Amino acid sequence: MIIGVLKEIKDNENRVAAIPATVETLASRGHTVLVQKGAGSGSGIGDQAFQSAGAKIVAAARQIYKSAELILKVKEPLPQEYPLLRPGQILFAYLHLAADRGLTDALLARKIVGVAYETIETADGRLPLLEPMSEVAGRMAVHVAATYLAKPLGGRGVLLDGVPGVPPATVVILGGGIVGYNAARVAAGAGAWVYLLETNPVRMRYLDEVLPENVTTLMSSRMSVESCLRRADVLIGAVLVPGAKAPRLVTRDMLKLMQPGAVIVDVAVDQGGCCETSRPTTHSNPTYVVDGVVHYCVTNMPGAYARTSTFALTNVTTPYAAQIADRGWLTAARENAEIAKGLNVVLGHVTNQPVALAHRLRYVPWTKVAA
Numbered sequence: 114m115i116i117g118v119l120k121e122i123k124d125n126e127n128r129v130a131a132i133p134a135t136v137e138t139l140a141s142r143g144h145t146v147l148v149q150k151g152a153g154s155g156s157g158i159g160d161q162a163f164q165s166a167g168a169k170i171v172a173a174a175r176q177i178y179k180s181a182e183l184i185l186k187v188k189e190p191l192p193q194e195y196p197l198l199r200p201g202q203i204l205f206a207y208l209h210l211a212a213d214r215g216l217t218d219a220l221l222a223r224k225i226v227g228v229a230y231e232t233i234e235t236a237d238g239r240l241p242l243l244e245p246m247s248e249v250a251g252r253m254a255v256h257v258a259a260t261y262l263a264k265p266l267g268g269r270g271v272l273l274d275g276v277p278g279v280p281p282a283t284v285v286i287l288g289g290g291i292v293g294y295n296a297a298r299v300a301a302g303a304g305a306w307v308y309l310l311e312t313n314p315v316r317m318r319y320l321d322e323v324l325p326e327n328v329t330t331l332m333s334s335r336m337s338v339e340s341c342l343r344r345a346d347v348l349i350g351a352v353l354v355p356g357a358k359a360p361r362l363v364t365r366d367m368l369k370l371m372q373p374g375a376v377i378v379d380v381a382v383d384q385g386g387c388c389e390t391s392r393p394t395t396h397s398n399p400t401y402v403v404d405g406v407v408h409y410c411v412t413n414m415p416g417a418y419a420r421t422s423t424f425a426l427t428n429v430t431t432p433y434a435a436q437i438a439d440r441g442w443l444t445a446a447r448e449n450a451e452i453a454k455g456l457n458v459v460l461g462h463v464t465n466q467p468v469a470l471a472h473r474l475r476y477v478p479w480t481k482v483a484a
């Protein structure tokens with residue numbers, strides 16, 4: 114199969130959908146890999162590295178769209194790319210179609226086979242292509258909080274780790290999923306006092322078992338959140354209720370319980386945030402202050418660490434890309450239910466129920482399209 118790796122053109126998107134190891138894996142299985150010139154530059158990967166791994170470097174995106182049967186991207190195509198898509202082409206990327214009618218219509222009209230990273234799902238309900246970005250965001254949340262605790266940046270002037278004779282910061286984490294677990298690990302590793310609030314008792318038992326002694330797990334309730342807010346130097350929002358907006362656990366009133374100069378990193382802001390006062394921010398203007406509390410609410414946190422994120426993402430996407438390339442989308446979906454879950458649009462039909470529901474379009478199971 115001819116596989117194309119494009120340079121991302123979305124604002125400030127520095128990740129790339131393949132690394133040289135991806136190219137080597139695909140090329141060694143007999144596929145031709147075209148990589149757009151400069152595709153890896155934002156992640157510190159030069160054209161030469163791709164070439165040495167067996168890729169052909171191609172100058173223009175147009176050429177790749179023209180010849181590739183499988184397009185590997187990180188983010189969805191932008192409107193200027195829609196006319197370049199060809200019928201039957203397979204697109205493997207984050208698509209988030211439920212939130213984008215224009216893109217959905219374009220992929221339907223162009224009869225694309227759209228395999229969305231975010232809906233690839235394992236039998237036990239995990240979303241393996243979202244997990245690495247939550248790992249990056251969770252770990253990063255603690256670094257960000259430690260930075261903004263500095264007095265010149267509006268923080269309380271508390272050093273996260275403390276020093277001999279002076280206690281460390283208290284870090285409160287709402288939600289003990291992938292983001293919460295990773296944040297707790299890093300905060301605890303730095304020596305902070307960590308409170309991790311969860312609602313799922315099974316998950317809480319696991320967290321209690323695997324995290325160090327300086328992490329206390331608590332059942333999340335309005336009362337436990339309030340009591341934690343009083344002592345928090347840092348609050349990390351990491352809750353998720355699948356398919357819903359993030360639950361609002363911290364209201365504007367509750368903010369007054371926090372110390373001036375405390376820092377909120379609301380990682381869940383991409384789902385609306387778990388604090389009433391959270392609103393989306395960007396890497397170029399990441400924070401604002403409400404009632405003396407610093408808010409950091411960047412919606413694409415992993416973008417700041419593009420190189421780590423690229424490697425983390427391609428570690429998990431490459432095996433799926435290889436299966437799709439080896440077997441074609443139809444056989445790959447028949448043989449691997451995880452890939453079948455990723456099929457959002459197939460040759461002019463919406464094959465993902467939530468996407469169809471979001472846009473009031475007809476849902477057609479992929480097996481019916483394929484039949």
Ligand SMILES: NC(=O)c1ccc[n+]([C@@H]2O[C@H](COP(=O)([O-])OP(=O)(O)OC[C@H]3O[C@@H](n4cnc5c(N)ncnc54)[C@H](O)[C@@H]3O)[C@@H](O)[C@H]2O)c1
Nearest residue numbers: 247250288289290291292311333352353381384412413414
């Ligand atoms: N801002 C970013 O750049 C960025 C990056 C990655 C992930 N995220 C977001 O971070 C959020 C968390 O992602 P995740 O991968 O950790 O999800 P996850 O599903 O692994 O974990 C969410 C956890 O929240 C818990 N929870 C639900 N309601 C709760 C409540 N009321 N109190 C306490 N805990 C509660 C759940 O039981 C679950 O364990 C998501 O909204 C995700 O989209 C944002």
